[in-house]
Amino acid sequence: MLTDAELERYSRQIMLFGRSGQERLRETTAFIAGAGGLGSVVAIYMAAAGFGCIRIADCDTVDVSNLNRQVLHRTIDVGRDKTESALQTLKDLNPTIDIQPVQERLDEHSIEGLLRDSDLIMDAMDNFETRYLLNRAALRHNIPLFHGAISGFHGQATTVLPGRSACLRCLFPRALPPSTFPALGPTCGVIGSIQVNEALKFVLGKGELLTNRLLLWDGLASSMDELACERRPACEHCRDY
Amino acid sequence: MKIKVRAFASFREMLGSELELDLPDESSVQELLDALASLNPRFCSEAFDRSGLLKDYVLLMKNRKRLDRDSMNQALEDGDEVAVFPPVSGG
Numbered sequence: 001m002l003t004d005a006e007l008e009r010y011s012r013q014i015m016l017f018g019r020s021g022q023e024r025l026r027e028t029t030a031f032i033a034g035a036g037g038l039g040s041v042v043a044i045y046m047a048a049a050g051f052g053c054i055r056i057a058d059c060d061t062v063d064v065s066n067l068n069r070q071v072l073h074r075t076i077d078v079g080r081d082k083t084e085s086a087l088q089t090l091k092d093l094n095p096t097i098d099i100q101p102v103q104e105r106l107d108e109h110s111i112e113g114l115l116r117d118s119d120l121i122m123d124a125m126d127n128f129e130t131r132y133l134l135n136r137a138a139l140r141h142n143i144p145l146f147h148g149a150i151s152g153f154h155g156q157a158t159t160v161l162p163g164r165s166a167c168l169r170c171l172f173p174r175a176l177p178p179s180t181f182p183a184l185g186p187t188c189g190v191i192g193s194i195q196v197n198e199a200l201k202f203v204l205g206k207g208e209l210l211t212n213r214l215l216l217w218d219g220l221a222s223s224m225d226e227l228a229c230e231r232r233p234a235c236e237h238c239r240d241y
Numbered sequence: 242m243k244i245k246v247r248a249f250a251s252f253r254e255m256l257g258s259e260l261e262l263d264l265p266d267e268s269s270v271q272e273l274l275d276a277l278a279s280l281n282p283r284f285c286s287e288a289f290d291r292s293g294l295l296k297d298y299v300l301l302m303k304n305r306k307r308l309d310r311d312s313m314n315q316a317l318e319d320g321d322e323v324a325v326f327p328p329v330s331g332g
Contacts, residue, residue: 181331
């Protein structure tokens with residue numbers, strides 16, 4: 001049962017999906033991989049919407065050059081662990097949910113512990129090697145992966161449902177080389193918001209997910225396109241699922 | 242024959258969002274890419290490696306279907322649409 005305080009806090013979205021939908025959100029544990037540009041937007045909107053448990057992992061500390069887009073962090077946070085700063089912002093925003101910050105590098109050793117009891121994975125990473133780890137973990141645990149990535153004015157998003165849609169490796173068979181990419185707040189805002197919107201629809205069972213579709217945002221043209229994609233039978237990640 | 246090319250992300254800034262190329266009949270996907278490379282030196286350096294091969298992470302689609310790297314010699318037909326897209330990876 002939702003409390004009176006929760007009913008009031010979420011009243012404008014309960015209009016959309018009822019108390020039962022809100023309860024479903026409260027029962028959901030989301031794992032957010034990264035507390036950077038995308039992770040900031042994803043975490044803030046998930047906390048605000050009332051996802052009951054948010055586990056957010058990052059291994060970096062806040063740098064002043066992060067602040068043009070990483071809205072979880074403030075100038076006063078420079079030098080702090082990103083997850084500590086994230087915890088503060090998210091707790092201030094919504095003290096009724098469980099926020100679990102994990103200051104740890106995401107790798108093949110840590111991922112199982114980080115994912116424990118998670119119902120879904122939010123990809124807010126900045127490199128494809130770690131995204132492939134998330135992809136494999138999503139397939140292994142049979143939980144959805146909500147992918148987003150940005151560079152400058154451009155962004156992309158897709159949703160992976162293990163065994164039912166193209167996985168991240170089907171879409172992107174080869175990793176991009178790591179690079180320092182230009183990053184802009186509004187691009188993170190657009191793509192991170194789309195990722196949370198997808199997670200909401202998944203939990204609520206509403207609408208059409210971005211499965212087998214890669215959504216492309218072009219902030220210079222203010223336009224979106226989509227590329228259709230399909231499972232690759234020979235995909236080294238998902239052929240056995 | 243006329244081939245429609247759609248470019249996305251940073252390639253769009255180099256090539257424009259949509260262009261039409263006039264190529265000899267039965268030109269291949271590789272020949273289309275070569276024509277694009279000669280149009281714009283920045284596209285050439287961003288899309289191809291030093292040996293002149295398309296970088297392995299660049300995505301190509303023909304008539305909205307993914308093209309594998311072993312389809313580069315496939316002949317195109319008048320009216321085909323080819324999309325070229327460099328994924329982004331930042332977060």
